[in-house]
Amino acid sequence: MTYAQEASGGLGRPTAHADEDRPPDLVTALARARSAEDPGPDTPAGPAVRAWPGPSRPIPEPGPGELDLRALLRLSLAASDRSGRLRPAPSAGALHPVDTELVVGAGCPLPPGRYGYDPLRHRVHRLGREPDGTPPGATVELSVTPRRTVSHYGHRAWPLILLDTGHAAAALWLAARALGTCAARLRLDGLAESPLAEVHFDLPERTDQVRPRDGTRWTDPCLGSGAPTPGALLARRSAPPPLTGTPSRDVLRAVLATAVQASAGELSWCAAVGEPQPELVELAPDGTLRRLAAGEARPTLAVWAARQAWIADAGAVLLAYGCPADADAPRIRRAHLRAGFAVHLAQVAAVRHGPAARPVGSWQQADLGAALGTPPGRDWIVHGLALGTTHPDEEKTS
Numbered sequence: 001m002t003y004a005q006e007a008s009g010g011l012g013r014p015t016a017h018a019d020e021d022r023p024p025d026l027v028t029a030l031a032r033a034r035s036a037e038d039p040g041p042d043t044p045a046g047p048a049v050r051a052w053p054g055p056s057r058p059i060p061e062p063g064p065g066e067l068d069l070r071a072l073l074r075l076s077l078a079a080s081d082r083s084g085r086l087r088p089a090p091s092a093g094a095l096h097p098v099d100t101e102l103v104v105g106a107g108c109p110l111p112p113g114r115y116g117y118d119p120l121r122h123r124v125h126r127l128g129r130e131p132d133g134t135p136p137g138a139t140v141e142l143s144v145t146p147r148r149t150v151s152h153y154g155h156r157a158w159p160l161i162l163l164d165t166g167h168a169a170a171a172l173w174l175a176a177r178a179l180g181t182c183a184a185r186l187r188l189d190g191l192a193e194s195p196l197a198e199v200h201f202d203l204p205e206r207t208d209q210v211r212p213r214d215g216t217r218w219t220d221p222c223l224g225s226g227a228p229t230p231g232a233l234l235a236r237r238s239a240p241p242p243l244t245g246t247p248s249r250d251v252l253r254a255v256l257a258t259a260v261q262a263s264a265g266e267l268s269w270c271a272a273v274g275e276p277q278p279e280l281v282e283l284a285p286d287g288t289l290r291r292l293a294a295g296e297a298r299p300t301l302a303v304w305a306a307r308q309a310w311i312a313d314a315g316a317v318l319l320a321y322g323c324p325a326d327a328d329a330p331r332i333r334r335a336h337l338r339a340g341f342a343v344h345l346a347q348v349a350a351v352r353h354g355p356a357a358r359p360v361g362s363w364q365q366a367d368l369g370a371a372l373g374t375p376p377g378r379d380w381i382v383h384g385l386a387l388g389t390t391h392p393d394e395e396k397t398s
């Protein structure tokens with residue numbers, strides 16, 4: 001790993017050097033990921049954490065009125081096992097490609113500056129000074145080391161990497177909700193290659209508008225659902241298949257409503273159910289469920305989702321779709337970041353209502369619009385969440 005000396009006079013930031021870590025032509029990468037081509041054999045994933053320079057330090061307890069950065073990161077990104085696979089945020093293949101830098105302003109338990117976060121040790125490395133104009137509070141910048149995900153998914157990795165980043169942003173956003181002491185603002189606009197996404201935490205008493213350095217607006221979705229508890233965020237896991245048993249219409253409605261609101265108009269949403277009547281349902285403007293199409297979709301979904309047979313028996317499959325074939329790179333980034341963000345919130349909402357849930361992110365030839373008889377190339381499945389009411393452990397003992 002080589003390090004570029006940072007203009008702001010710090011210890012410098014690592015520069016990625018592996019071919020897999022160069023940003024791709026995203027339009028071509030997505031078209032290839034959506035094709036029937038199989039990925040090749042696994043390649044080395046490299047280290048689970050970026051090699052931040054210099055010594056590490058703990059994140060201190062906050063003083064009165066300070067931002068509790070330690071708890072925010074513990075509830076969102078910190079690993080709970082030594083390999084780093086288990087974290088409050090899910091990740092395709094548990095490969096966790098997302099890297100985290102903190103831009104710390106006034107009112108935080110760390111001196112203002114830029115820091116690299118080590119999720120395995122829950123410690124930070126000081127990288128340099130904070131940029132001029134850094135607002136009070138802290139901004140979490142999410143960038144990626146693609147090689148970790150490429151190691152297993154090959155050419156299918158890029159949509160997963162973007163979805164993973166959306167999930168990480170959601171985990172940070174939910175951590176602020178669970179603590180209830182600070183407002184979190186999101187940048188998921190897809191405009192920048194790096195960092196791909198940002199979450200700004202205001203100081204506990206400040207909730208007025210803060211703008212990111214590129215001048216775009218932060219957005220803050222006002223979700224109707226209540227805040228999760230810190231314990232629920234730490235306990236979040238993706239339920240292992242099989243996930244059978246159809247969730248009730250009320251639960252499907254609540255999960256769809258969460259996803260629709262969280263995706264801020266970026267994508268369309270529906271759910272495939274098998275029982276009592278196979279159909280695709282969506283949320284009507286009045287908040288009720290209505291039929292989008294009749295018929296059994298789950299076996300086709302299983303084939304489209306990298307031939308994961310268990311999806312054909314899932315109780316329901318929530319689907320985010322859109323992101324047309326002619327989308328440019330910012331739109332591709334925005335759609336996938338938003339889908340990851342929304343599916344994460346939907347997963348937490350589903351579990352709060354009872355059902356088990358598991359994200360499903362690898363989709364090939366999944367032109368849902370074409371399958372429903374609308375023009376092809378416009379409504380591709382971008383992300384999914386399998387839902388079931390029957391816990392595998394209960395099945396074993398019954």
Ligand SMILES: Cc1cc2nc3c(=O)[nH]c(=O)nc-3n(C[C@H](O)[C@H](O)[C@H](O)COP(=O)(O)O)c2cc1C
Pocket residue numbers: 085086087089090091092093094160163164167236237238239305308340358359360361362
């Ligand atoms: C973007 C994304 C895509 C995923 N796709 C799949 C999938 O296609 N099939 C599957 O079984 N699990 C999938 N998962 C779930 C991961 O395998 C799971 O998050 C990971 O193993 C870590 O386990 P945990 O969520 O219980 O912490 C996906 C997760 C994410 C975030």
